[in-house]
Amino acid sequence: xxxxxxxxxxxxxxxxxxxxxxxxxxxxxxxxxxxxxxxxxxxxxxxxxxxxxxxxxxxxxxxxxxxxxxxxxxxxxxxxxxxxxxxxxxxxxxxxxxxxxxxxxxxx
Amino acid sequence: xxxxxxxxxxxxxxxxxxxxxxxxxxxxxxxxxxxxxxxxxxxxxxxxxxxxxxxxxxxxxxxxxxxxxxxxxxxxxxxxxxxxxxxxxxxxxxxxxxxxxxxxxxxxxxxxxxxxxxxxxxxxxxxxxxxxxxxxxxxxxxxxxxxxxxxxxxxxxxxxxxxxxxxxxxxxxxxxxxxxxxxxxxxxxxxxxxxxxxxxxxxxxxxxxxxxxxxxxxxxxxxxxxxxxxxxxxxxxxxxxxxxxxxxxxxxxxxxxxxxxxxxxxxxxxxxxxxxxxxxxxxxxxxxxxxxxxxxxxxxxxxxxxxxxxxxxxxxxxxxxxxxxxxxxxxxxxxxxxxxxxxxxxxxxxxxxxxxxxxxxxxxxxxxxxxxxxxxxxxxxxxxxxxxxxxxxxxxxxxxxxxxxxxxxxxxxxxxxxxxxxxxxxxxxxxxxxxxxxxxxxxxxxxxx
Numbered sequence: 001x002x003x004x005x006x007x008x009x010x011x012x013x014x015x016x017x018x019x020x021x022x023x024x025x026x027x028x029x030x031x032x033x034x035x036x037x038x039x040x041x042x043x044x045x046x047x048x049x050x051x052x053x054x055x056x057x058x059x060x061x062x063x064x065x066x067x068x069x070x071x072x073x074x075x076x077x078x079x080x081x082x083x084x085x086x087x088x089x090x091x092x093x094x095x096x097x098x099x100x101x102x103x104x105x106x107x108x
Numbered sequence: 109x110x111x112x113x114x115x116x117x118x119x120x121x122x123x124x125x126x127x128x129x130x131x132x133x134x135x136x137x138x139x140x141x142x143x144x145x146x147x148x149x150x151x152x153x154x155x156x157x158x159x160x161x162x163x164x165x166x167x168x169x170x171x172x173x174x175x176x177x178x179x180x181x182x183x184x185x186x187x188x189x190x191x192x193x194x195x196x197x198x199x200x201x202x203x204x205x206x207x208x209x210x211x212x213x214x215x216x217x218x219x220x221x222x223x224x225x226x227x228x229x230x231x232x233x234x235x236x237x238x239x240x241x242x243x244x245x246x247x248x249x250x251x252x253x254x255x256x257x258x259x260x261x262x263x264x265x266x267x268x269x270x271x272x273x274x275x276x277x278x279x280x281x282x283x284x285x286x287x288x289x290x291x292x293x294x295x296x297x298x299x300x301x302x303x304x305x306x307x308x309x310x311x312x313x314x315x316x317x318x319x320x321x322x323x324x325x326x327x328x329x330x331x332x333x334x335x336x337x338x339x340x341x342x343x344x345x346x347x348x349x350x351x352x353x354x355x356x357x358x359x360x361x362x363x364x365x366x367x368x369x370x371x372x373x374x375x376x377x378x379x380x381x382x383x384x385x386x387x388x389x390x391x392x393x394x395x396x397x398x399x400x401x402x403x404x405x406x407x408x409x410x411x412x413x414x415x416x417x418x419x420x421x422x423x424x425x426x427x428x429x430x431x432x433x434x435x436x437x438x439x440x441x442x443x444x445x446x447x448x449x450x451x452x453x454x455x456x457x458x459x460x461x462x463x464x465x466x467x468x469x470x471x472x473x474x475x476x477x478x479x480x481x482x483x484x485x486x487x488x489x490x491x492x493x494x495x496x497x498x499x500x501x502x503x504x505x506x507x508x509x510x511x512x513x514x515x516x517x518x519x520x521x522x523x524x525x526x527x528x529x530x531x532x533x534x535x536x537x538x539x540x541x542x543x544x545x546x547x548x549x550x551x552x553x554x555x556x557x
Contacts, residue, residue, distance in 0.1 A: 055230060058146035062139045063481055071482055075150045 044086045045095065051083045052100050061101040068099075116315065116327030119286065123331060123382060124428040127421060129485035130398035132478050141472045143481035145247075148466070149187050149229060151487055152249035155270040155465065156185050160251035162511070163268050168253070173231040178256045181265075186228035190246045192448065194219050195474065216447055218242060226252060226262065237264035242450030245460070247469035269463045272510030275491035279431035281536045286430055287329045289313060291530040292388070292438065292498030293523025296373075297366025298340020300525040305545040309530055310376050312543070329532070331429050332381055335498025335521050336388020336438025339366045344390055363392055367406050374418065375409035382417040386425050388438035388499060396476035397440065397468055398485065399423040424467050426492065432535045435488065436496030436519070441468040443499075444475040454497070454520035455506045462488060462495055462508065462516060491516055494533060499523045503531060505540040 052060040057072040057079055066087050072079040090096035157170055160183050169182045176182055194217040222241040225232050237254060244250075254264040291309065295301050311317040315326040343362040377383050385402060387393035393402050401420040404411050410418045421427075424437040445457050448470060461467060467486040471477035477486075491510065496519040504520040517538040521531050529544045 058150070058229070059140070059142040061142075063143065067482065071147070075147070077150070 044090075048083060048086060048096060049100055051080065060099045063099070064097050065099060066097065114320065116323050118327050118381065119284070119330050121286070121330035121382060122428075122430050123384075123419075125419065125421065126426040126428060126433075127424070129483070130422040130424055130426075131400070132398065135478070137479060139479040139481050141479050144472060144477075144479060144484055145187060146229065147481070148247070148484045148487065149249060151484065152270055152465065153185055155273075156249050156251045156268070159268050159271045160185070160253070162271075164253055164266070170251075173226070173228050173233055176233075176256050176262075178258060181253070181255050183251055183253050184226060184228070184233075184262065185251045186226040186232075186249070188244055188246060188248050188250050189225045189227055189232070189473075190241055190244060190448070191223040191225060192217055192219065193221060195448070218448060218450060226250070234261045235264055236261045239264040239267055240450075245445055245449060245464075245469045246473045247471065248460075248464040248466065250464075269460075270465045271463060272508070272512070272514045272516070273462075273465050273488055273491045274512060275493070275510070275514040275516070276433070277513075278433075278493050278515075278535075278538070281430065284536060285325075285328045286535040287325065287532045288331045288333060288429055288434070288494075288535060289329050289530055289532055290333050290335060290496060290498070290519065290521045291524055292335035292521045293337040293525050294334070294370070294373075295340040295523070295525035296338055296369050297343040297362055298525070299342065301340060302525060302528050302545075304547050305528040306373060306524070308545040308547070309524075310373060312545070313377060314380055325532070329381060330535075332377065332383045333425075333434070333436075333496075334383065334385045335436060335496065336386045336423060337390050337499050337523065338370050338385065338388065339363060339390050339392070340525070341390045367392065371407040371409050374407060378410050378413040378416075378418040380417075383419070384425065384427065385418075385420045386423045386438050386498070387420075388423065389440055393423075396478055397423070397437075397471055398478065399438075424486070430535055432494065432538075433490065433492040434494040434496070435467070435492035436494070436498065436521075437467060439497050439499035441470070441475060442497040442520075444468070444470050448474055454500050454502075454504045455518050458495055458497060458518040458520065459506075459508055462491070462518070465489075493517065493535075493538060494519060496521055501526060503527065503529060503542040505531070507538060 048065060051065065057068060057077055060068055069079050069084050069087065087096060160168060160170065164183065171182045171184055173184060173186065176184060194214065196217070224235040224239060224241050224244060226235055235252070248269060251268050252262065252264050253266045254262055257263050294306055308317060312322065313326060313329055313332060315323045343366045345362060348356050348361065374383060374385070387399040387402050391402060392406065393399045399422060401422050404414045404420060424435065426435040442454060442457055446452065451457055461469065465488045467488060468475055468477065471486065491514045494517045498521045500520040500522055502520070503522045506518050508516050508518055515538065517533065517540060519531065519533065519540055522529055528546060529542045531540055531542055533540045
């Protein structure tokens, strides 16, 4: 059976899930070392989402994430560097570059 | 008849345009205004905290709004918001629940029950106590000392703005008089246009009017700044926009003749003295601040000297003439502050603006402005030596001194249609004087024959 079916089987039987052989690591996606898989896009998007929702860096709606990070950096608010690293590694992907509000017709 | 043999040579001037931050090129207007308020608050916050520590001691406790406790004396920093009942609100107008009666057209929107609220990036709190709503403006960043009361309001004991920004000292002009002439509100094309007086002003600048003392003064005029409203308000024919095309296609907009007259006046000046032409409320440029410079294509005669002695510049405008920093507007910011506060004194308003370190604090709330998001260009980072506002009802000037030795000349330039006067500012010692141009028509014109 596939991964999903295995998980539901174990949860139904109230058994502890077997340990994953491949552990995710914190390196950016363009660095690959043996025995380590890069974090998947979902985790990166979640980190970007946290950056968007963090009030400290100001309003996130209506401006690209890169511009917001640069503005926060210029105002000396210490935006997290890994957010900029993620944005620079996905330059042409609009899902990464625009804020979480950009998908909504009324909010854009 | 004595002939004056001395030939006066006009002195040169070094002019540098510092208004690049007021230029908006090809940016979308769809952004929200939350960004400009955030940037303003973040940039001004450390400056206001410094002023608060200078005033109330280094030990004063500075809290965010979320950290204040009831009864504890502390200092909070944030942006002021004035809630005014009479402020025109589009939501009230179109709301079906609130039947708003048609109000008489007002010039002032203040009332006795205006409330002051302090906002920071997360919360807001109502203010009571030693702060008067009539003297305060929306959009200024302020530090308040006081306590939170049981009812959840903040009782203000004292408050302070950021104070004058730091200033590069004015150069020592070695005893040479250098004059900059300010004029505004020429009102060409309207009923109140004072054509003869405008021609007298031009002749005066060129040294063709007055006696030898006047010629000497005119030769020391190194620069002319025309501070907006060179065209009259009547040239804005708003009805023509709603009239049907077949009714208006043969008639020419009155701005065409008016701008041609303005070009004629300017073309007399520009071969001899450098002129900066600012846009104003009634001039053919965009409406919201910052106003773009007027396009030189509208001035075919003066255009030959464009970028040489003739410059069309933005509103607000900042420049450096012979080392002296000059910053000012065509008056929309001052008029807006007057409409939304109790203050009538032009000098007091100019003084408040420079203390808050902001050229247009009520923008974007009641004064139209472009939705900036990277920076707030209206923040005054460096204290100018001359801070002017055009198109006021009368000439006022006063020197304001700052805590760190800053010295700034606050100048209200009168509208030419109302007073027929221009202002000469001596850059050597930052003094100003008004020159009036009048023609005596009272002589009886006895007709011949």
